[in-house]
Amino acid sequence: MKEQLNIGLLGMGVVGTGVCQLLAEQREAIAARTGVEIFITKALASPYDDKSAIAQKYGFELTSDIQEIYQDESIDVIVELIGKIDPAKDFILGALAHKKHVVTANKDLLATHGPELTAAAKKAGVALYYEASVGGGIPILRTLSTHYLPDTITSISGIVNGTTNYMLTKMLTDNLSYEEVLAEAQAKGFAESDPTNDVDGIDAAYKMVLLTKFAFGMTIEMKDVSIGGIRGLAIEDIIYAQQLGYEVKLIGTAQKTPKNHVAVSVGPVLVPKPHPLASIKYEFNGVYIESTGIDRSMLYGPGAGARPTATSVLADVTEIAKNKSAGITESFLTFEQPTQIAVPDELRQRYYIALTGPLAAQQQTLDWIDQESILEKKAFLTKPLSPSELTAALSIFEDGRISQIMKVMEE
């Protein structure tokens, strides 16, 4: 006889509906492989929002009272797909307190209250999984906590925001300005009406907080991330970068410094065209890992979208089903290291600088400019500099002449 695993669903937006549909498609195959049949038996819905059609289609009950889900002893797992902090956080803490396993795609919440939620799950003896919170359909968190367990990661860099990667790809392929491409992305539903979280790098920073925990065992906060975005990026700079042999990408990076501290940043970066991250286009994401064992590796896939994200959610639920069947409880196996945040000057790197006017003749001879890279005196690359060295070097320019500064990734 097959075992059964029952889900209480919170959130029936795009991803929630995707989970309903995928589970209907995959229930039989999952049961054949794991011996466990998974059902959504109850879902939370506001009394002001008619979800009876979807409830009927997929055969579950609706309730407007979260307590009804908590008190239902037949429910094993609560899947939270509401997003943001309130009321998602209270719902998840309530679920854990009632000894329900939790699966969520909530990156904001995990990045800002991860340790509290993890501790609550541990105390309750239940699982807390959130694979879908980073990289949509990409299996990054589970893979970091299994395959990379016997490896030492030295840096992890990713394109972890699909909206901005879509915008950057479109700017270049269609020769559009930032404003034009943002308007188009908003019209198509790829960008929200308030695009702040995406274009200013905040969404990517949430994900880097989580990746820093999984890669280095260090718990950092959003304030520890140096955050920049692509707001107002000029198409000229993307084209200059192309001419220098680079793609401009919004890159999140967490890396160990020589002092073994961690430096975490998000911002527009010049990625050399042969680098695996350079060829990632449109809404796709990629996470690139450097480690002492495997060396260089990357996971690539859709960073958003109903079905990819729902697949990650379902992979988490399936893991819980397998574990229930085996009689064990597991969460992601992360580890603890003392959190030591690098000071900016611990790392040197090359920078891309664009000017509004030409370089003066004598300035071209400055030894911190990579002479090979000077592009018609409008843009150039520096040699590796620390942030202080960069500031000192740039002090010879009047502020108004510097129109853009971006980091350059090494090949």
Next chain:
Amino acid sequence: MKEQLNIGLLGMGVVGTGVCQLLAEQREAIAARTGVEIFITKALASPYDDKSAIAQKYGFELTSDIQEIYQDESIDVIVELIGKIDPAKDFILGALAHKKHVVTANKDLLATHGPELTAAAKKAGVALYYEASVGGGIPILRTLSTHYLPDTITSISGIVNGTTNYMLTKMLTDNLSYEEVLAEAQAKGFAESDPTNDVDGIDAAYKMVLLTKFAFGMTIEMKDVSIGGIRGLAIEDIIYAQQLGYEVKLIGTAQKTPKNHVAVSVGPVLVPKPHPLASIKYEFNGVYIESTGIDRSMLYGPGAGARPTATSVLADVTEIAKNKSAGITESFLTFEQPTQIAVPDELRQRYYIALTGPLAAQQQTLDWIDQESILEKKAFLTKPLSPSELTAALSIFEDGRISQIMKVMEE
């Protein structure tokens, strides 16, 4: 008190030595995360091959008698890194019969005797893992059996042989002939003195047999794979492909046909430059997956090398350690589907054709030629054709005029 897991090591070549070294580096970190300390306690060595230096360095005993390892009740896991079929197969079957878990990197063996070994492991109630057998350091098998469990894969394509990808990259970047680059690869130790397994696609075919099982649940044999290689490939064709917008790669593909049969092939393929597989260079590998849930995703990393491969071996051993600690036994969770091999004409695709002479004028009007692609009448792409249609179409050329035919991958 920490638990302990003991390994009996078979094979102390490049990868075996890598496992010794990585385990020494990572023992403490693995123990901190899993609660289990892993040791190599005994290794099999020929009496004619002095391995006392490595045994002393890493603190294990040597024996020339496999029975001594089987009979040692303190040994939990046997790691087989000898390679090939004999005597590896007997050693593994012996280990399983003595209820030892087995970890191996042996693709030849798993591809040709996988079902027998899997059944023996199941019967003995022990684990059999072989992550390192496909894609070196890439976590492809474990990820397919976990994250992709609730997904339906429709095709899986990969660059799964590092030697040939290194050769193809070098031919293009250094403008070398096949013979020159093979000699160089052999001198550097990237290719064996008899390169047949690599250059004729046999090694890649072994890996596609395993990927077909993990992606589709179908058990196929080597004879079911349509195998081609890169032996004698002309640099001209690589350059023509470049001009048409493609990279030439040795690609293994397993895909479902519209009739739900599986078609598995290995051969040189024109990969469109924007495709994620196109930018994989030198010894790196990548496995590209199309599925109904996640859509398009890829795992990328080093396809060979002592440390990457040893990391995959150690990831398998670590999984066994975690499971021992949790009191359960697991192997890769694969599934069973009736094996239905496609007949060639179930699939249409585009082909690259190179000729030794020019096309006659009237031949240029043939409707199966993609007119856009004609390259100075030396090479062109066809429209999508079945193999029979291709044969019929090419019958107008004298055999001697066709110098190369390769499949073309769609973007």
